[in-house]
Amino acid sequence: MxxxxxxxxxxxxxxxxxxxxxxxxxxxxxxxxxxxxxxxxxxxxxxxxxxxxxxxxxxxxxxxxxxxxxxxxxRGSADEAEVVTLAPGSRISSRMPSPAERRQYGVAEGVPLFVVELEGQEAQAYPADRVILEVPSLT
The missing domain is CATH 1.10.10.10 (Winged helix-like DNA-binding domain superfamily/Winged helix DNA-binding domain)
Structure with a gap:
């Protein structure tokens, strides 16, 4: 083309x-x-x-x-991503990282973070370009 x-x-x-x-x-x-x-x-x-x-x-x-x-x-594909299994009751959101977080997580400009929260625990952030969030099945 x-x-x-x-x-x-x-x-x-x-x-x-x-x-x-x-x-x-x-x-x-x-x-x-x-x-x-x-x-x-x-x-x-x-x-x-x-x-x-x-x-x-x-x-x-x-x-x-x-x-x-x-x-x-x-950049690498989702096939190379780390799989993170979520605990029941986890809440997931996404947001753009601050400049300090971009350095901390090694993410490029334009790549968001997944933020996983579970009641009683500190929120965890994951780079969206290298992580797959997996929800366990209930069966």
Missing amino acids: TIDPDSYEPAYIQLAGLLRAAIDSGELAPGQPVPSEKTLIQQHGVARETVRRAISILRAEGRVQTLAGRGSYV
């Missing part, structure tokens, strides 16, 4: 969609670098800001992480 300059959809959204599809199909695997800005500019005939906005969308979705001076990399 290519960027359609006549589309009602902005080029950066189209490019984000192309990259998302490559990630979802496994063409860009977890840990693999996303093509460089220069490569994406040349391949798709778009401006540098278009590439940056597309990568920003994927970063906000938690699909890629950008390392300063090193580029952007595909």
Whole structure:
């Protein structure tokens, strides 16, 4: 697929969609670098800001992480996630982490935390991109 300059959809959204599809199909695997800005500019005939906005969308979705001076990399999939089994009566919410929590839990920008509360216990937070919360069956 290519960027359609006549589309009602902005080029950066189209490019984000192309990259998302490559990630979802496994063409860009977890840990693999996303093509460089220069490569994406040349391949798709778009401006540098278009590439940056597309990568920003994927970063906000938690699909890629950008390392300063090193580029952007595909984040791991849910298949690699830790499974946390919840106790009966647990309450689950989600929220965006503070900058200190992002460092503490090692989460990228745009990745929320799951917060699990159980009466009488301290709330536990889990990075939503690396944890699957499992509810035990009652049978």
